[in-house]
Amino acid sequence: MTGNTTESTTGNTTRKPPRELTEKLVRFQQPEKVLRYLGELPETRLAGLFGLDTDDYRALLRDFDEQARSTAAELLKDSGFADRADRLPFRPGQRIVALGESTTADRLSWFSILRHLLPDGVELVNLAVSGLTTTQALTQLSSLNFLRPDWVLCMLGANDTQRLGRGAGTPGTRLVSEAETARNLLALREIGGQALSGENRWIWLTPSSVDQERADAYPHFQRAGIGWSGEDVDGVADFLLGRPEPAVDTRRATAGLHLDDGIHLTLDGQRAVVTALVDTLAESPPAPAPTAVTATTTTTTASTATTQTEAKTS
Secondary structure (H helix, E strand, C coil), X not given: CCCCCCCEEXXXXXXXXXXXXXXXXXXXXCHHHHCHHHCCCCHHHHHHHCCCCHHHHHHHXXXXXXXXXXXXXXXXXXXXXXXXXXXXXXXXXXXXEEEECHHHHCCCCHHHHHHCCCCCCCEEEECCCCCCCHHHHHHHHHHXXXXXXXXXXXXXXXXXXXXXXXXXXXXXXXXXXXXXXXXXXXXXXXXXXXXXXXXXXXXXXXCCCCCHHHHXXXXXHHHHCEECCHHHHHHHHHHHHCCCCCEECCHHHHCCCECCCCCCECHHHHHHHHHHHHHHHHHXXXXXXXXXXXXXXXXXXXXXXXXXXXXXXX
C-alpha cells in the first residue's frame, strides 16, 4: 500500500507535495496500469499526474533504473552469487510474468533487479499493481492468458491481510478473509497455470516481513484506521510454502529492511528478496521451459495485455 496525495491550496497559492513524497509516489504508483481504459498514456500526461514536467519524470525513471542496475552489478561481484544466478532456469526467448502488489510494482523491486541479472533475450513483464489484493488479481487472468508466459513469479497476499478498524486493543477486520485468500491463490494457479508450458514454472514468493512496531506507529495508517499483523502475513506464507509448486520464503531475508511505514521495503530489502529468489532456485531449480529465439532482453511494464516493451541496455 502507498498513500495518495493531492496538491493543497491556500488562498490562491497551490502548494505541491514535497519532492520526497513525489519521488515515493513515482516509485510505487504506475497510473498506466490502473487507467487502462484511457489507452496508452504519453509520458507528458503521466508526468503531469505527479505534478512533474516530462524531463523531471524521465530523470526519475532513469534514476530508479540505474539504482536497480547498480544493485544487480554489486550482487554479481560476488562470484558465488554470480554462479548461482547463472544457474537460474530462465532462458533467452522466454517470457517471465510477475504478479504482485507494491513490493513488486516498486520501480526498485526485486523484479527490476532480476532483469539485470538475466541474459539477453529474456523478456520480463510486470503486471504488479500497488495495493492489489488476490481478489483483484483474478482480473489479471485474461492478460496472463494473452501473454502466454513461460514462467510466472507470483508475490501476493500481503494486502489481503490489511486490517480495517485496527487500533489500540482492536485487531480489526481482515480486508480479505483467510479462506478467500486461499481460494484466490489456488484459482490464480489453476486458471493462470493453464497458460504455462510446464508444471513447475509457477513460482510463489511469500509476502515479505512486517516491522510490527513501525507499522503500528505509522501516522498515516493510524489516521486511516488500518494496519497489518505479522501473524496474518505468516499465515499466507505458510499456505504458499505448503504448496507443491516452488516457493521462496522472503520473510527472514527482509527482516529490518523496511521504509518508515514498516511494510514497504528499502532497496536493501528488495536486494534481499532477489537474493532469496536466486538462492532458492539455484538450490532446487525447476525444470526449464522450452527455448525460443529472440534478439534482446526486454522488460514490459504492462498496462494492458498488449504492453509496451522496453529493450534492455547494457
